[in-house]
Amino acid sequence: MAVSTMLKRYSIDVILFEDREIGGLLNNAWRVENFPLLSPSSGEILCKKLKDHLSSHNVDVFNEHVVSVRDNMVITDRSEYSADRVILATGTRPRRLHDFEVSSNVVYEFRDLPADSKNIAVYGAGDMAFDSAIKARSRSMGVLQFCRGKHVRAIPALVSEARSSGVDFHSAEPIYHVKSENSKLVIETSSASYLVDGLLICIGRDARLPELDNCRYEIIGDARGEPFRQASIAVGDGVRTAMKIATEW
Ligand SMILES: Cc1cc2nc3c(=O)[nH]c(=O)nc-3n(C[C@H](O)[C@H](O)[C@H](O)COP(=O)(O)OP(=O)(O)OC[C@H]3O[C@@H](n4cnc5c(N)ncnc54)[C@H](O)[C@@H]3O)c2cc1C
Structure with missing residues (x-):
């Protein structure tokens, strides 16, 4: 989400694939109290803000499941799309x-x-x-x-x-x-x-990624598989990655 809006600010075209709901796991949160600058809110309220933020930046959101990324083609359950760069923010799956x-x-x-x-x-x-x-x-x-x-x-x-x-x-x-x-x-x-x-x-979660073959990709957020999993870390990752891509463009 953060990476998409930041890339848009650099006038780079973005498609965001989301197979469920914008905000991902955060939709479940009872109360998020540690997101800098935002007053404590439920995950549902924060995810609504995220959706509004995406639409205010005109990010195209496709409700499709990405099956694999091969030779810079993103293959979803409905179609195929070519992409110069692929950013994976696919989070985790439960144990x-x-x-x-x-x-x-x-x-x-x-x-x-x-x-x-x-x-x-x-x-x-x-x-x-x-x-x-x-x-x-x-x-x-x-x-x-x-x-x-x-x-x-x-x-x-x-x-x-x-x-x-x-x-x-x-x-x-x-x-x-x-x-x-x-x-x-x-x-x-x-x-x-x-x-x-x-x-x-809720006995733990592991990083999940689609099949990847012969493509340039970045992994951000919980999908990196690190032990510290927080929404603000995922957002920071997204902003950093967008800026890195924009400077290489
Ligand atoms: C109950 C609960 C409370 C939490 N409370 C807090 C808190 O207070 N503060 C905080 O900072 N963090 C909190 N978190 C953690 C926070 O929700 C995560 O760290 C954050 O959502 C990670 O974002 P992400 O985008 O990396 O992954 P996710 O949120 O997992 O999002 C990944 C998204 O990608 C989609 N996706 C996955 N694979 C595919 C595919 N192949 N094709 C298309 N779409 C795909 C998924 O459906 C999902 O929507 C909480 C989490 C939970 C579960």
């Missing part, structure tokens, strides 16, 4: 627990939870897990959060917010089985069984 995927109520992002969920379980103890648990509480859902071990990896501010918002946190209680029962889920852990409407699995 999956295939055995637990017993129904569509088992998801890896908050926005994919069943819309009418009243009680959910969250599996994981990183920032994404805690942020999602808090967001669910802010929507009056009951939240059980399970952590396999005793180690919590999230920032203290999120952990304390989760505690005060009423997230029912179960440390060192791994999930063993998930069963689908009458459109609900039965979660069996090392200690007990619980009935919930949805299960959100």
Whole structure:
């Protein structure tokens, strides 16, 4: 997004391919408090701002999935496009627990939870897990959060917010089985069984890229596969990369 608008400022033509929603993972965020110069806002509000920013710069957004980039041709699920340069901001994919995927109520992002969920379980103890648990509480859902071990990896501010918002946190209680029962889920852990409407699995994410062959490309944001993943880092990466390309043009 940032790279597209910055390239436009250099009068370089850009097509932005997005297979889901502008803003990517940020659409899930409960509250973003660390984006410099912006007051704390939900991820949804920030993503709306991003969309407005793109349209004010007349960036063409194509809702297509990029399958591969070969010989400087971008091949999507609908067509093929030639490009002098390709910038990959394809983010990450979740680490999956295939055995637990017993129904569509088992998801890896908050926005994919069943819309009418009243009680959910969250599996994981990183920032994404805690942020999602808090967001669910802010929507009056009951939240059980399970952590396999005793180690919590999230920032203290999120952990304390989760505690005060009423997230029912179960440390060192791994999930063993998930069963689908009458459109609900039965979660069996090392200690007990619980009935919930949805299960959100947040146990880590890995960089994802389309197939690449014989092309000039740059990788920005979470797709770089570095351990620190933040929206402001992705934006900074985008601005730097656009300026680098513009000076080489
Ligand atoms: C719950 C949650 C809370 C967060 N809170 C914060 C926070 O408070 N502050 C902060 O700075 N960061 C936060 N983050 C992290 C932040 O959302 C990410 O670091 C940021 O979104 C990374 O941006 P990105 O563009 O690199 O990747 P992504 O956001 O993953 O975006 C990649 C986009 O590319 C699309 N895509 C992928 N492959 C293809 C393809 N082949 N073809 C077409 N499109 C494709 C995807 O659909 C996606 O929309 C949070 C994340 C989560 C999940």
